Amino acid sequence: MSERSTTEWDASGQLEVLTFDIGDERLAIEAVSIREILDLLPETRVPGAAALVASVVNFRGKIIPIADLRVAFGMPIQEATADNRIVVIETELDGEATQIGLRTDKVHEVTILERARSSEPPVLGMRWRRQYVRELVRLAEDVVVIPDLANIFGAVPGAASTLQH
Structure with a gap:
């Protein structure tokens, strides 16, 4: 099990994020990691791939793995709706910049979070794996x-080689 990543708050204790929903949960990813927000695209299933990243899309000639965070958080898989989007992020896996598409139920806005209103996930009372959550x-x-995307994707067998295209 890897150690929890830390959030990169700025000097004034703020973090610019994109907020989105997965199920009834509101999640946020640092805005600097966002590369694109796409409508759903035709996905190609990858035989033998981990359930978290079981398919890829072809976007502008680049193959991008699609991650369904519902799998990581143990949530039921839902049928696609008109509000679903793919948020393409760039994150570092094993020292390499990697683009990954995150399937979302609804994208909201770019907003500022305040460090003073944050806390680490509690030891008890979480329905998810604590190491998958950096902060609330x-x-x-x-x-x-x-x-904590580093821990989520680090748990995928062969993540670095599987996700890099």
């Missing part, structure tokens, strides 16, 4: 989950 942040009436 209160935003208005919601609690926003900042997922």
